[in-house]
Amino acid sequence: MKTSIATVSLSGDLKDKLQAIAKAGFDGVEIFENDFLAFDESPREVGRMARDFGLDITLFQPFRDFEGMPEPLRTRTFDRAERKFDVMQELRTDLVLVCSNVSPAAQGGLDRAAADFRELGERAAKRNLRVGYEALAWGRHINDHRDAWEIVRRADHPNVGLILDSFHTLSRKIEVNSIRSIPKEKIFIIQLADAPLINMDLLYWSRHFRNMPGEGDLPVIDFMRAVAATGYDGYLSLEIFNDQFRGGNAGAIAVDGRRSLIYLGDQVKRAEPDTALSVPAMPAPAEVKGVAFIEFAAEEEQAAELEVLVRTLGFEKTAKHKSKRVALYRQGAINLVINTEREGFANASYLVHGTSAYAFGLMVGDAAATVERAKALGAEPFAQAVGPGELSVPAIRGVGGGIIYFLDEKSELARIWEIEFEPVADDRSTMPAGLTSVDHVAQTVRYEEMLTWLLFYGSLLDVHKTPMVDIIDPAGLVRSQVVENDAGSLRVTLNGAENRNTLAGHFIAETFGSGVQHLAFATGDIFAAAEALRANGFHALPISPNYYDDIEARFALEPDLIERLKEANILYDRDEHGEYFQLYSPTYGEGFFFEIVERRGYRGYGAANAIFRIAALKKQLRPAGLPRD
Ligand SMILES: O=C(O)c1ccc(O)c(O)c1
Numbered sequence: 001m002k003t004s005i006a007t008v009s010l011s012g013d014l015k016d017k018l019q020a021i022a023k024a025g026f027d028g029v030e031i032f033e034n035d036f037l038a039f040d041e042s043p044r045e046v047g048r049m050a051r052d053f054g055l056d057i058t059l060f061q062p063f064r065d066f067e068g069m070p071e072p073l074r075t076r077t078f079d080r081a082e083r084k085f086d087v088m089q090e091l092r093t094d095l096v097l098v099c100s101n102v103s104p105a106a107q108g109g110l111d112r113a114a115a116d117f118r119e120l121g122e123r124a125a126k127r128n129l130r131v132g133y134e135a136l137a138w139g140r141h142i143n144d145h146r147d148a149w150e151i152v153r154r155a156d157h158p159n160v161g162l163i164l165d166s167f168h169t170l171s172r173k174i175e176v177n178s179i180r181s182i183p184k185e186k187i188f189i190i191q192l193a194d195a196p197l198i199n200m201d202l203l204y205w206s207r208h209f210r211n212m213p214g215e216g217d218l219p220v221i222d223f224m225r226a227v228a229a230t231g232y233d234g235y236l237s238l239e240i241f242n243d244q245f246r247g248g249n250a251g252a253i254a255v256d257g258r259r260s261l262i263y264l265g266d267q268v269k270r271a272e273p274d275t276a277l278s279v280p281a282m283p284a285p286a287e288v289k290g291v292a293f294i295e296f297a298a299e300e301e302q303a304a305e306l307e308v309l310v311r312t313l314g315f316e317k318t319a320k321h322k323s324k325r326v327a328l329y330r331q332g333a334i335n336l337v338i339n340t341e342r343e344g345f346a347n348a349s350y351l352v353h354g355t356s357a358y359a360f361g362l363m364v365g366d367a368a369a370t371v372e373r374a375k376a377l378g379a380e381p382f383a384q385a386v387g388p389g390e391l392s393v394p395a396i397r398g399v400g401g402g403i404i405y406f407l408d409e410k411s412e413l414a415r416i417w418e419i420e421f422e423p424v425a426d427d428r429s430t431m432p433a434g435l436t437s438v439d440h441v442a443q444t445v446r447y448e449e450m451l452t453w454l455l456f457y458g459s460l461l462d463v464h465k466t467p468m469v470d471i472i473d474p475a476g477l478v479r480s481q482v483v484e485n486d487a488g489s490l491r492v493t494l495n496g497a498e499n500r501n502t503l504a505g506h507f508i509a510e511t512f513g514s515g516v517q518h519l520a521f522a523t524g525d526i527f528a529a530a531e532a533l534r535a536n537g538f539h540a541l542p543i544s545p546n547y548y549d550d551i552e553a554r555f556a557l558e559p560d561l562i563e564r565l566k567e568a569n570i571l572y573d574r575d576e577h578g579e580y581f582q583l584y585s586p587t588y589g590e591g592f593f594f595e596i597v598e599r600r601g602y603r604g605y606g607a608a609n610a611i612f613r614i615a616a617l618k619k620q621l622r623p624a625g626l627p628r629d
């Protein structure tokens with residue numbers, strides 16, 4: 001499987017783009033004509049630059065408004081093509097993309113178009129060049145790959161072939177199985193793009209909202225399976241028109257792009273093991289059995305404050321690390337680790353981000369295999385010095401710089417708490433509150449990083465994503481999307497903050513980056529938990545009385561239940577599967593907080609309640625930039 005990406009997909013000048021593309025490990029690049037025209041070097045020099053970066057130029061594109069032109073436009077169009085051929089020879093690329101004509105002057109007719117392509121093929125053949133025809137979804141006469149293929153078939157010229165672009169086919173919901181019968185030699189290149197499902201004009205959707213395969217909602221896998229069924233094993237080339245990517249970090253977007261192609265290849269291979277597509281072998285997506293631990297990095301004094309909060313939540317200090325300043329707090333199956341080391345990664349993370357949940361551990365089927373898969377997908381493995389008697393825990397760097405550790409039950413890793421830690425007798429001052437497990441981990445991320453995170457989790461783990469929802473913060477919008485597995489043993493909510501006045505935006509600005517902003521713990525009895533917490537000296541986040549009047553009316557709740565909810569500051573929601581109860585802690589530090597939830601069948605995350613608890617949480621936050629008193 002060879003990978004390529006169009007220069008139009010990335011930010012920067014042509015050289016920046018080539019550099020990012022090469023660094024991400026692509027084999028080739030499509031030169032988008034405008035990127036070349038806006039660049040000062042000659043085509044010969046651009047070709048040399050690409051080759052110096054180790055990149056094939058897979059395609060030069062696009063050549064517009066070619067087929068079906070009446071004279072004298074037709075003659076001019078062929079002259080124009082000859083000029084492009086000159087540039088291609090200088091660049092030293094042999095393939096040009098001709099996209100279907102959108103000009104009002106264009107005339108229809110498959111035979112007329114086929115004749116034009118045969119003549120163009122003849123001219124291209126004289127120079128050893130090839131011409132690929134792509135049906136734009138909004139082409140004037142040709143907007144369906146099946147018609148483009150019919151024209152290529154009738155042109156019947158070895159230098160004329162078809163270019164399939166997943167966006168054009170899938171955006172129009174064209175039956176992908178029509179691809180299966182196309183001879184693979186006639187498919188000159190495959191362009192790939194996904195997109196979120198939004199109802200809008202096809203051209204506008206295509207030019208602004210495309211994203212990497214797996215980041216959107218289109219069935220790119222079905223498209224790719226149909227392509228693979230032809231026996232095609234040539235270049236897979238990303239062509240992503242996206243406003244955000246154009247302004248983003250070229251290096252990071254290129255890494256996402258390459259990851260998306262490898263992930264796509266892996267999915268095709270798993271669905272069709274006999275596929276002709278040469279896909280690198282890698283372990284299957286990791287099955288997550290649960291969140292094994294969450295680790296905070298803190299400095300001593302703040303750690304003490306955090307410990308008080310954690311104790312009021314009913315946690316008990318059960319163990320300490322044999323040689324490091326690391327303590328384990330436990331309740332039910334929840335392990336919270338507080339790391340106050342003065343060196344190493346946790347300390348470095350503390351120095352940059354302040355007290356934060358900088359790492360978490362996932363219990364998976366096979367920890368080593370999970371890191372193998374992550375590496376195949378271009379993630380960075382993480383390792384630090386292992387002391388005597390310590391385990392080397394497989395780990396990777398997350399997107400925002402945090403760490404994800406992997407434990408499993410098949411190795412010594414399952415016994416990490418016994419091997420590396422020793423029990424302590426806690427003179428416990430608080431009582432357990434019936435918290436049983438981690439319900440979800442909520443990460444606040446930069447809005448521009450949302451897709452990166454989704455692809456990161458989605459490609460590595462056996463999870464699915466839920467549709468994006470808007471969370472209303474009094475100071476702006478926060479977009480939220482969830483990655484979760486069917487078992488409910490992993491739920492990660494990703495909240496993308498666009499603006500620093502929101503609670504999420506404040507957290508990012510003040511902690512210098514994306515990170516875990518809240519942890520939600522599950523309980524089987526929220527009212528009993530609330531009672532126990534209160535006895536522990538925990539103060540639940542106060543919720544406005546107006547909220548309770550509203551839900552009483554909205555859900556027709558019994559007055560008695562409303563009273564109990566109100567009295568304990570418990571929020572309520574309901575979906576078609578059941579009921580949901582939520583209780584929040586006050587904020588800690590720059591907006592970190594805990595949540596306690598009881599699910600009675602409910603599958604969501606209480607998005608409808610977010611505005612109320614955000615307003616309440618924000619009341620407690622110091623204004624940005626002011627020191628704490
Ligand atoms: O939006 C366009 O015009 C355009 C141009 C070239 C392509 O390959 C494409 O898919 C779209």
Ligand SMILES: [Mg+2]
Binds near residue numbers: 134165191239
């Ligand atoms: Mg295209």
